[in-house]
Amino acid sequence: MLVSPENLVYTKTPLMTDKPLSYCPGCGHGTVHRMIMEVVDEMGIQADTIGIAPVGCSVLAYEFMNIDMQQAAHGRAPALATGIKRCWPDKYVFTYQGDGDLAAIGTAETIHACNRGENIAIFFVNNGIYGMTGGQMAPTTLPGMRSSTTPYGRDVALMGNPLKITELVAMLPGTFYVSRHSVHTPLNVRKFKRAARMAFENQKLNKGVSFIEIVSNCNSGWKMSPVDANKWMEDNMFPFYPLGDIKVNGEMVSKPTKAE
Amino acid sequence: MxxxxxxxxxxxxxxxxxxxxxxxxxxxxxxxxxxxxxxxxxxxxxxxxxxxxxxxxxxxxxxxxxxxxxxxxxxxxxxxxxxxxxxxxxxxxxxxxxxxxxxxxxxxxxxxxxxxxxxxxxxxxxxxxxxxxxxxxxxxxxxxxxxxxxxxxxxxxxxxxxxxxxxxxxxxxxxxxxxxxxxxxxxxxxATEFDQTWATTGKTPDRERNIITSVNLDPAVQERHNxxxxxxxxxxxxxEVRYESFDCEDADYLLIAYGCSARICQKSVKLARAKGIKAGLLRPITLFPFPTVEIKRLAGKVKGMMAVELSAGQMVEDVRLAVDGRVQVAFYGRMGGMVHSPEEVVDALIKHFSIG
Structure with missing residues (x-):
């Protein structure tokens, strides 16, 4: 053993498999995966947790998370979660979805699962782009932002406005906890992990959906270095998608608490 | 009971x-x-x-x-x-x-x-x-x-x-x-507690994790799955082939119909036999798998077959594949929510095969 147990200060959670991540260097997905799995590990609920992978960059999330998982058709993860949770009310059920999956093709499933108050957690990674298919415009692409289908920038007069679906679901009576985070600095990672923990703890209360958006970069799709992508995200994404709690314990937070 | x-x-x-x-x-x-x-x-x-x-x-x-x-x-x-x-x-x-x-x-x-x-x-x-x-x-x-x-x-x-x-x-x-x-x-x-070994019910220490997925990025793996x-x-x-036969063994003409059409055709067989036409009915219960073998067998015994469906003729294609040209296969059907009467079916049979 290279490190003796008394000197071990950090180890990868056994709830992440040893499979190399398929994500681009600099992408936030790996960190989000690991934080969710650390929460499941720390709560000791591996045997009672069922996750749902989407269509998108994280389609193979089940290769990396060492738990029972289902892979959903594009956008339908909240419907799968509903079917599972209704049959297994004592299990912990979460979906892991991207912006195209959750806020475009799956809008109906997202809104209605949130409005019914399904007792599940939804993790929503928003990088403002369709990463897996090669960087096309997403429902969350910012005004003026370039993508492979908006090569001259998103013209909202022609292509419509970006959708703040997290603010939208916060208004629904079925959401209990709605919060927006990022994982691009150690402080933000810790804040996200606390939120993820709350999303799982809330399922014991049977009070409705815990919905956590993670604003993330897509340095490949944005055609930037990872460091530049994070800087661009801070300068452009965060003003439009401000970090912080939106709804806590079923009550709207009047002013978003800033998570710097 | x-x-x-x-x-x-x-x-x-x-x-x-x-x-x-x-x-x-x-x-x-x-x-x-x-x-x-x-x-x-x-x-x-x-x-x-x-x-x-x-x-x-x-x-x-x-x-x-x-x-x-x-x-x-x-x-x-x-x-x-x-x-x-x-x-x-x-x-x-x-x-x-x-x-x-x-x-x-x-x-x-x-x-x-x-x-x-x-x-x-x-x-x-x-x-x-x-x-x-x-x-x-x-x-x-x-x-x-x-x-x-x-x-x-x-x-x-x-x-x-x-x-x-x-x-x-x-x-x-x-x-x-x-x-x-x-x-x-x-x-x-x-059967709420029965254990499906493949199901996603939460990974326990005694087994590998269960995954429900239909994606295989490796085409060789996907072909194996196919x-x-x-x-x-x-x-x-x-x-799993299931079917039901009515008066098929001595039939000269065979009606083939499923679901509500089969109910109507049971009456048509009686009406035809009253006219002296030896008709029978084969009713597929499973549409997939289709009773191909039985239809093929009957094709060697009858003078003609007629598929009867509430459509423009869909199952008739599977009948023709089963018969493989051994006997003439006619079709009769209504569409759009209209339903044929038993008499209409008999008239269509007489007309198609110029009986009598």
Whole structure:
């Protein structure tokens, strides 16, 4: 053993498999995966947790998370979660979805699962782009932002406005906890992990959906270095998608608490 | 003897769902099968057996709720009618690809498009040839009575779990809406605790994690998966063919019809025989697998065959494939929600084969 147990200060959670991540260097997905799995590990609920992978960059999330998982058709993860949770009310059920999956093709499933108050957690990674298919415009692409289908920038007069679906679901009576985070600095990672923990703890209360958006970069799709992508995200994404709690314990937070 | 009741086909299906020990039903209203969810709601199945009932926001959501629940090893079902079944096709393809059992009822109405709410059999191609994307089949059971709307629920679940594949009940607006006496089977226990070794119920230390997925990025792996699925369909063709014969052994002319058309053609056979025409009826009960071998055998004995369907002629193609040119195969059918009378069928038979 290279490190003796008394000197071990950090180890990868056994709830992440040893499979190399398929994500681009600099992408936030790996960190989000690991934080969710650390929460499941720390709560000791591996045997009672069922996750749902989407269509998108994280389609193979089940290769990396060492738990029972289902892979959903594009956008339908909240419907799968509903079917599972209704049959297994004592299990912990979460979906892991991207912006195209959750806020475009799956809008109906997202809104209605949130409005019914399904007792599940939804993790929503928003990088403002369709990463897996090669960087096309997403429902969350910012005004003026370039993508492979908006090569001259998103013209909202022609292509419509970006959708703040997290603010939208916060208004629904079925959401209990709605919060927006990022994982691009150690402080933000810790804040996200606390939120993820709350999303799982809330399922014991049977009070409705815990919905956590993670604003993330897509340095490949944005055609930037990872460091530049994070800087661009801070300068452009965060003003439009401000970090912080939106709804806590079923009550709207009047002013978003800033998570710097 | 089980309990006897006068029921609509849709109601008998719903009652059988509860009695079969079904764990959950997810659906969306559409005519002519709305009685299924209405009956279930009135019965409060959560009080009777603990069965989950949920009205989804769309057929798309409903079939994906089925996918999620089926992936945990539960006995789950949905029902709809033609346009709604079209919406479910993506989900059905995923269910097949992920090898999940479930029961799906289609109470067929006239199409294409929004069409009519009257009975039709025009979804045969969609039901038996795949329906959604990719190479796949489902066992398709075609009930011809209210009794079978009940009995096939039990059979359908058994077959779905035997093959880990969705089973489709292909009914129609007549069978769904008409009332007949039905003998209901006894309440079966809900198999809520039975352990499906493949199901996603939470990874325990004694096993590897279970994954429900239909994606294989490696084409060689995907081809192997396809071969595995095809082997299941071949086994279905060897073991699950079901049909019913009426007066076939001495018949000169054979009618071939399923579902409500088969009921009508039973009368047509009697009318024809009263006219001195030796007619018979072969009624496929499974549309996939199709009773190809039996039809091929009869092709050597009869002077002609006529497929009778509420469509422009869909099953007739499978009859012609089975017959392979040995005997002339005619077709008669009505469309768009119109229904042929027994007399019309006899007239069509006489005309096609210039009898008498």
């Amino acid at each position: 089980g309990e006897k009741k006068l029921m609509k086909g849709n109601e008998a299906f719903a009652e059988a769902a509860i009695r079969s020990g079904c764990d959950a039903y997810f659906g969306y209203p559409i005519t002519p099968q709305s009685e299924v969810m209405e009956y279930l709601a009135a019965q409060q199945p959560h009080l009777r057996t603990g069965m989950v009932l949920l009205q989804a926001e769309s057929e798309v959501a409903a079939i994906n709720m089925v996918y999620g629940a089926a992936g945990t090893g539960k006995k789950v079902m949905t029902s709809s009618s033609s346009p709604g079944i079209s919406l479910k096709q993506e989900g059905i393809s995923y269910l097949v690809g992920s090898e999940l059992p479930c029961l799906i009822l289609n109470v067929v109405r006239g199409g294409p498009g929004l069409g009519t709410i009257q009975p039709s059999q025009a979804d045969y191609f969609q039901s038996t040839k795949g329906g959604g994307h990719g190479d796949y089949r489902m066992i398709v059971l075609a009930p011809a009575s209210v009794q079978e709307m009940s009995d096939f629920v039990k059979l359908g679940f058994d077959l779905a779990f035997k093959y880990r594949n969705p089973v489709l009940m292909l009914s129609d607006g007549i069978i769904g809406q008409m009332m007949e006496q039905v003998e209901l089977f006894e309440q079966m226990p809900r 071969h595995k699925l095809q082997a299941k369909y071949q086994k279905m063709q060897q073991e």
